[in-house]
Amino acid sequence: MFKKLLIANRGEITCRVIHSARKLGVKTVAIYSDADANALHVNMADEAVHVGPSPSRESYLQAKKIIDIAVATGADAIHPGYGFLSENADFARMCEDNDIEFVGPPASAIEAMGSKSAAKQIMEEAGVPLVPGYHGDDQAPDILKKHADDMGYPVLLKAAAGGGGKGMRQVWSESEFTSALNAAKREAMSSFGDDIMLVEKYLTQPRHVEIQVFCDKYGKGVYLFERDCSVQRRHQKVIEEAPAPGMSDDLRAQMGEAALKAANAIDYVGAGTVEFLLDSDGRFYFMEMNTRLQVEHPVTEMITGEDLVEWQLRVASGEPLPKRQEQLTLKGHAFEARVYAEDPNNDFLPATGTLHLLRPPVESDFVRVDTGVNQGDDVSVFYDPMIAKLIVWDENREKALARLSTALSEYHIEGVTTNIDFLYNLSTHASFKHAELTTNFIEKHEESLF
Numbered sequence: 001m002f003k004k005l006l007i008a009n010r011g012e013i014t015c016r017v018i019h020s021a022r023k024l025g026v027k028t029v030a031i032y033s034d035a036d037a038n039a040l041h042v043n044m045a046d047e048a049v050h051v052g053p054s055p056s057r058e059s060y061l062q063a064k065k066i067i068d069i070a071v072a073t074g075a076d077a078i079h080p081g082y083g084f085l086s087e088n089a090d091f092a093r094m095c096e097d098n099d100i101e102f103v104g105p106p107a108s109a110i111e112a113m114g115s116k117s118a119a120k121q122i123m124e125e126a127g128v129p130l131v132p133g134y135h136g137d138d139q140a141p142d143i144l145k146k147h148a149d150d151m152g153y154p155v156l157l158k159a160a161a162g163g164g165g166k167g168m169r170q171v172w173s174e175s176e177f178t179s180a181l182n183a184a185k186r187e188a189m190s191s192f193g194d195d196i197m198l199v200e201k202y203l204t205q206p207r208h209v210e211i212q213v214f215c216d217k218y219g220k221g222v223y224l225f226e227r228d229c230s231v232q233r234r235h236q237k238v239i240e241e242a243p244a245p246g247m248s249d250d251l252r253a254q255m256g257e258a259a260l261k262a263a264n265a266i267d268y269v270g271a272g273t274v275e276f277l278l279d280s281d282g283r284f285y286f287m288e289m290n291t292r293l294q295v296e297h298p299v300t301e302m303i304t305g306e307d308l309v310e311w312q313l314r315v316a317s318g319e320p321l322p323k324r325q326e327q328l329t330l331k332g333h334a335f336e337a338r339v340y341a342e343d344p345n346n347d348f349l350p351a352t353g354t355l356h357l358l359r360p361p362v363e364s365d366f367v368r369v370d371t372g373v374n375q376g377d378d379v380s381v382f383y384d385p386m387i388a389k390l391i392v393w394d395e396n397r398e399k400a401l402a403r404l405s406t407a408l409s410e411y412h413i414e415g416v417t418t419n420i421d422f423l424y425n426l427s428t429h430a431s432f433k434h435a436e437l438t439t440n441f442i443e444k445h446e447e448s449l450f
């Protein structure tokens with residue numbers, strides 16, 4: 001096992017990683033920007049080193065500086081968390097070059113999945129079912145349009161370099177195609193510096209179901225079942241759950257095997273997530289693979305009883321997978337709600353301010369709160385405004401959902417506008433209770449949710 005782990009991140013995920021590192025007897029090094037000098041993650045770590053000014057570009061994205069801090073503090077591994085440098089192949093390579101273990105897949109696997117079009121090509125060859133569409137190199141607008149026309153509308157334009165729902169446009173008819181393409185390309189260029197586009201058949205009422213996979217350095221892989229992340233706003237997840245309601249054992253095994261095929265195709269190591277769209281006929285299609293720990297990993301931990309960060313550290317340090325597929329079992333049901341500083345009544349505009357009162361629900365075997373803030377902290381403009389992840393578990397979906405709404409009603413925050421009431425409305429919505437889940441759930445029920 002490692003002696004000292006640097007966590008190249010901030011907030012709740014850094015606190016989460018420290019927790020598991022401590023359990024394994026690994027010392028931790030935190031980094032912090034100006035705005036985070038007194039942050040919870042800094043206080044929790046054994047050591048903390050200033051990395052730069054508040055903007056991420058000058059601090060948490062400073063790959064070279066972070067490597068220098070790891071070397072100076074004698075860290076033998078770096079955990080990148082999610083976001084920031086977690087899917088940056090150059091950063092993974094810099095770790096390798098400095099004899100520091102990157103807690104994640106090899107740089108080559110990150111690269112392979114870094115472009116949605118290249119990823120689809122690899123998956124096609126590996127025999128993983130894909131969302132029908134065009135992911136070729138010829139980017140001439142009339143070629144893209146011809147593929148859309150042939151496929152039939154609606155289609156979805158997607159930036160190959162995309163993430164976080166950016167650079168995507170639905171196109172409902174031929175006449176809208178050109179203006180949608182231009183808009184998507186502009187957004188992709190300004191967000192990712194790359195405007196290569198994919199054209200996909202737009203599935204109108206799918207579910208987003210993703211498989212958690214884990215691979216060790218010896219070519220062995222397992223899947224830790226699925227998460228349903230259909231409840232989204234602007235293609236961003238709002239509430240996630242595991243297992244996916246109505247999933248048969250047969251479909252679970254099929255999707256799990258397909259996800260492992262995807263991971264094997266790129267010689268994957270560590271925690272990864274293969275995202276699929278699932279249609280109402282039980283057909284599933286590969287969308288993309290995220291080569292890191294996901295925000296929503298706790299719901300998987302709750303139903304499997306496994307600590308995924310512990311798994312990551314064990315596998316990165318060269319241990320074989322802690323369990324074989326047949327030793328993994330699924331128990332009960334879990335939800336995660338993302339508590340954000342944002343205003344649902346004002347187009348979900350991020351909110352800033354001081355958390356004058358921060359009173360989360362009491363934690364227990366049924367309720368878990370993953371957070372990176374204390375009462376009195378500021379929610380600043382510099383970073384993602386997530387305040388906490390509220391995770392609940394119980395023996396079945398109905399009971400777990402009741403836990404979720406109760407916990408939300410017990411969550412009190414003053415000083416910053418939050419989405420807690422909106423999450424409560426979601427968790428008590430009749431259609432949500434009946435698990436009528438599709439990716440347009442929020443749009444469809446807009447009137448009864450606000």
Ligand code: ADP
Pocket residue numbers: 131156162163164165166200201202203204206208232235236275277287288439
């Ligand atoms: P990003 O990397 O930006 O998050 P994804 O490819 O993961 O983009 O897609 C995000 C979400 O967009 C999905 O969860 C799903 O709700 C929706 N989506 C993506 N592709 C399609 C498609 N072909 N048809 C319908 N919805 C889609």
